[in-house]
Amino acid sequence: MNQNSPIKDCLVVLNRHADVIELGLSSSSEINSAGTAAQSIAALRQAMALRPSGEDGYRLHPRLREYLQDLMQTFPAYQSLAEIGSKVSQLAALWSEIDSLRGTADRATVEQLVDLLQTTVHDIGYAVDRNILMLQTRLSTRYGNVSSLQAKQSQNRWYQKQTTHLSGDLSRLAAQADRLERDASTRRMEGLATFLRRHLLGRILPWQESLSEMQSLIRKELFKTRQLEANHRHLAQMDMMLRQQPGWRGFEAGLNAEIPDILLAAVMPSFKPHAEPLDGDRQMADEMERLARTLAPREAAVEEEPQERKKITRDPPRAAPTTPGTEALGRLLAHVRAANEESFSLLRWRSADKDAQTMSPETWLVFAIMALRGRQHLVSLVRNDPRPGEKYAHSFGDAMVVRRTAGRTPPKVAS
Incomplete structure (x- = not known):
C-alpha cells in the first residue's frame, strides 16, 4: 500500500484528535473554536471530519456521526431513516x-x-x-x-x-x-x-x-x-374535583332506587346430568333404566325383496379405423419380420410404398420410429452433419431398422 495514502492520513488525524470527535458526537451544540485548539479544528477540517456551522462554530460530519452511532448502537429520539x-x-x-x-x-x-x-x-x-x-x-x-x-x-x-x-x-x-x-x-x-x-x-x-x-x-x-x-x-x-371539594364523601344511591339488572347476580342454568354406563351406583342404574323405557320402540326390520337379475349384453369391440399410415405401418412390421438384410433405410422403404408416401418424410420417420421402438425393434438414427461452429449434431435425416441377430451386436450406423 502507498505510504502516503490519504485514507491512512485521515485515520491518523481522527485518532490524534479523538477527544474533539467525541465532543462533537455527544454535544448537541456547535463546537466553538474559542474553546478548542485551533490546530485540532484545522486538522479535522482538512480531513473533512468537521463542517462549518455559523460564524465560528463547527459540527461533526453527518456520515461520520451515523457511523459512530452504528458503532455505539444508540439512536436519538427523532432518528431519520436512511433514504433509498x-x-x-x-x-x-x-x-x-x-x-x-x-x-x-x-x-x-x-x-x-x-x-x-x-x-x-x-x-x-x-x-x-x-x-x-x-x-x-x-x-x-x-x-x-x-x-x-x-x-x-x-x-x-x-x-x-x-x-x-x-x-x-x-x-x-x-x-x-x-x-x-x-x-x-x-x-x-x-x-x-x-x-x-x-x-x-x-x-x-x-x-x-x-x-x-x-x-x-x-x-x-x-x-x-x-x-x-x-x-x-x-x-x-x-383529582381537581377532589381537591376543590375535600369534604365530598362520594356517590350515594337511594335505597328506593331501582337496581340495574347488570348489578344483580346472574342465575346459572340448571345442570342436566348425563348417564354414565360404567357407573355402578344404584341410583344411576335406575336413571338409565328410566331413560331406556322412554326411548321409542325399535322399528321392525323389513326384509328387502330380491332384485330381479338383469342380463348385461356387451357389444363386440369395434375395430379401430384404418388409415393409410396404419396400413403402411402394418406392411413395414411384416417386412421387418421377414427381412433378410441386416438393416434397411426407412426413407428408402417409404419410396416404394404408396400409403407411406401420403405422409411427409419427417412425419413418416417420427411415426415409424416411435412404432418400431414401441415394439422393441432396434432403430438407429442417421444424424446430419453438425451446424457450422458446433461440435455435435442435433438433427437426423434418416433411420436404419437393424435386424436382431443371436450372438451379434447390431452394427453401428455412422452419423
Missing part, C-alpha cells in the same frame, strides 16, 4: 448507461458501471438493514428518550411517517429490481442477473414483511397513547 429513493433512481440510470454501452467495444467502461451498480445495491441493502434494525430497537425499547406523553405521541407520528416513506421506496425498489433482473437475463448478462436475485430480489420480501409488522405495532402504539391520554385527562379532572 435516490439510490433506486440511480440504479435505473446506471442500467440505462450499461445498456447503451454494452454493444460497443469499450468493455472497461461497462465493467466500471456494473461495479458501480453492484456497489449501489450493497448501499441499498445496508441502508434498509440499518433502518430495520433501528426500528426494531426503538420498538423493543418503546422508543424512550422522551419526557412527556405529548412527546411520545409526536415520536410515534414521526416514525409512522418515516415508515410510510420507506414502504413506498421499497415498492419502487421491488419493481425496479424485477425489471433490471429480467433485462439482464434477456441480454445474457447472467452474472449481473444472479447478483440482483441474490442480493436484492431475495431480500425485498423479508424487508417488506418486517416493515409491515412494525407499521402495525406503531399504529397500536398510537392507539394506546390516545387511550392513555384520555385516561390521564379523566384522572386529572377527578
